[in-house]
Amino acid sequence: MIGTAAGLALGGKRPFASSFALFAAGRAYEQIRNSVAYPHLNVTIAATHAGITVGEDGGSHQAIEDIALMRVIPGMTILNPVDDLETEAAIESIMEHTGPVYLRLGRLAVTRVHLEKPTFNIGCGETLTTGGDGTIIATGLMVQEALMAAEALKKAGISIRVLNFSTIKPLDEKLVLSAAKETPWLITAEEHSIIGGLGSAVSEYLSENYPTKIVKIGFKIVLVNQEILPY
Template sequence: MSEVKKIATRDSYGDALVELGKEHDNLVVLDADLAAATKTGKFKAAFPERFIDCGIAECNMVGIAAGMSTCGKVPFASTFAMFAAGRAFDQLRNTVGYPHLNVKIGATHAGISVGEDGATHQCNEDIALMRTIPGMTIINPCDDIEAKQAVKAAYEMEGPVYLRFGRLATPIINSEDYKFEIGKGVKLKEGTDVTIVATGLMVAASLEAAKNLEADGINAEVINIHTIKPLDEDIIVESAKKTGKVITVEEHSIIGGLGSAVCDCLSAKYPVSVSKIGVEDVYGHSGPAVELLKEFGLDAEGIYNKIKKIMA
């Protein structure tokens, strides 16, 4: 059997920007001295006149993007998630969010899979922070195909969007005829015993864990929630009514992210047992990405073991 193809969603981001740039003259890309890492360097090579390197000044970059959006441009401001959601939170809240400007944030290197860069760069809080900004759309794609379509959808919609991308290559699980829609979850596997709601890098791992659970007689339903906000509450409630138990999986803190969004939904609409798998209330640390995911129980085996324990 041939090995599953893997591509980092940050690469997908760079490729999607180039393709969109060919079609839309009003698309501009800003970066904070990380074009090689965020892959916006691909856009710079293709359209140097529409690329601005703002230097290591993320807050200023967001301000520039905000200004450009008022002049008919559609700016994609790009940097690591830690610097986008963390360092520039004030500017995203007050300069982009408050006036609801048409600015897109390309946040790469999210989660502990940043690896050797360590705790200071492993942003496990960004979804929680962005959820608090009124009107902010939050998208966390699971693979190359979904990521490219997400960038296109972000361009086409009016208003601020936070796009979360990873450094680590992730398996491609979607087919070429996949259709991405903002705010619409995707049921990847039918099940009756438990609902697994996953996002981003954790979707492929959750699918693998679900297959392993079948050998134990546990029939898990798997849902890909690529859009954290607005959340597809209908697909979650419908599945919860069928299985009666929900488990969320995310490469993010269990505080304020996907798990919290699902709990908010179900506590109001259909109270059931919800367990959250993610980064506990701790910082990450330096190490190879794959080994860190294993250590934090966020690889397929770790997810499988945690769900088996929860179901017991």
């Protein structure tokens, strides 16, 4: 499928190749790396059923490493829209974009964050709430969770800035830096391993530019011989 998509792109088409995220990013990794990313083709890998919310399909189908795998590929753009309206806008932007894209999609029905289709600019984050006591940078369905947390904290007199990072690569470094300078701490939230995903991207950038206290919310444990061990 990935090889066929590469061929279609070489013929001037803009193909979308779709499968479960675990298989699209994992099983097809070498084909994506060499056949799509190496020649920098206009292929979008539309990976569905990402994260653990695939539910009853279980651990064998729960992709919590896919963002990390795609981030390390040179020239790969990574998008993780928050709702259906933003997904539609993201796809329209992809059609004007040059180069390979990893479009991360879920299975679970989620509430809309946007009331109407937003303007989607690849590489730009979105400020959903303002606040000076702390910042939550979230992506995908964790944005809804971040907004609920901010609302609960607001009732306790704590104002939280919530940022929607539907583009994970390239990272909106300007928005990250302003949050780090204007609030005392950052939390990143993602339906992915804390290694290699949004939290890593934010931490890597700030460690070299503006060291900041960061707590990464994501998957932190692994099961080895039925024993839970920390990453």
